[in-house]
Amino acid sequence: MDIPTVNHHVGSTERVFVAHVNDLNDFYLHSELVRDSLVKLGQELYAEYSESLTKKSLGINETLNIDDYCACPSESEDWYRGLIRQIDSNGNAIVFKIDYGDVQYVPIQFLRPLHKRFIQLHRLAFHCSLVNLIKPLDGWSVKLVDEFRSRLTTTFLYAKFINYNEIRDISEVEITEKSSKTSLNNDFQPYQMQRLVLPINDKFLYEHIPLEKIESIQANQIRMLYYICPSRFYIYLRENINSYTNFQNDLHKAVQNLRSISTPVKYQVIVKKM
Incomplete structure (x- = not known):
């Protein structure tokens, strides 16, 4: 969830x-x-988890991993909803604070699994x-x-x-x-960077990742991907959004885990050039 x-x-x-x-x-x-929801959430998290730090360790069914939601304490003894982005070899986690946008470096022993009722709140x-x-x-x-x-x-x-x-x-x-x-x-x-300094000839970017042409005989539902100028921009088809999202997620995880990234042959062409 x-x-x-x-x-x-x-x-x-x-x-x-x-x-x-x-x-x-x-x-x-x-x-x-x-504003009121932030205050209320903080109070409920504190009431739920403040006494949990007296435990020496997590239970057998409470193991936390990368991409898990968690309850995260701060030095001020406040608690936040978090998402574990990385865990190093020393047992320290980089936690993204969902309701604030910053990250915190926390020993994983201080984190607690986030209960279901806290996941339901947007x-x-x-x-x-x-x-x-x-x-x-x-x-x-x-x-x-x-x-x-x-x-x-x-x-x-x-x-x-x-x-x-x-x-x-x-x-x-x-x-x-x-x-x-x-x-x-x-x-x-x-x-900001001026749009005119962007390369006019960008064919070299797609020597190994071909672009698909859009058929002009039918209407297509599109979303803007990258804009350069009125006569030069990139889009993707709305129907391919899931493929693009999956690829971005896999790429993000690969970079985080320092894995080698292979050619994404299993994904269909998504980007369209206008």
């Missing part, structure tokens, strides 16, 4: 506050509507990216990320949901401060 994600309606606007920031294309927000933080901003090739500078993080600490902050990327499970948003007439997106646009 997976913890469900709430998809916000495209075009809607909500008052939000920041949960965690990695960069301008990777950050987490809370809706004003979930994720309280939603993953976001500033819409129409392209990350520079060398990444966003630390100074810019710090400035962006600082701007998100304002009291009255509003997010307009422009698009939802189903594959990446991320919302593309436009963020505005109450007293401002322009969005934060506009303030950071001068620092």
Whole structure:
């Protein structure tokens, strides 16, 4: 059973506050509507698990592995819902805090299996990216990320949901401060990678992974994958979304486990070039 994600309606606007920031294309927000739910969840997790640390170890049926949900304690003695991303040879786990977006390094002996009733509650933080901003090739500078993080600490902050990327499970948003007439997106646009510097001839990228042509005689339901300019962009067919998602999940796990990645011959061609 997976913890469900709430998809916000495209075009809607909500008052939000920041949960965690990695960069301008990777950050987490809370809706004003979930403040009470966050407090209640924290109280229930504490009541359920605070005394469990007196146990010396997990029971036979309580073994935790990578990709398992868990209850994770913090140094402040608060408890959070977590997802185990990695476990090292010393028994330490990297845990993604589902309702906040950051990660925590915790000895696995302090983690506890997440009870079913806590899995049924949807994720309280939603993953976001500033819409129409392209990350520079060398990444966003630390100074810019710090400035962006600082701007998100304002009291009255509003997010307009422009698009939802189903594959990446991320919302593309436009963020505005109450007293401002322009969005934060506009303030950071001068620092993004310019679209014109992208290579015009990208055939070399697909020497070994062919692209499939779309038949012009029939209508196709599509989703945007990567946009360069009005005459050059990439899409995938809606009917192939499961194949693409499975491949991305396998690739992610392979990188995490440092396994060698073979040619994905079992997957059908998904990306289409326009």
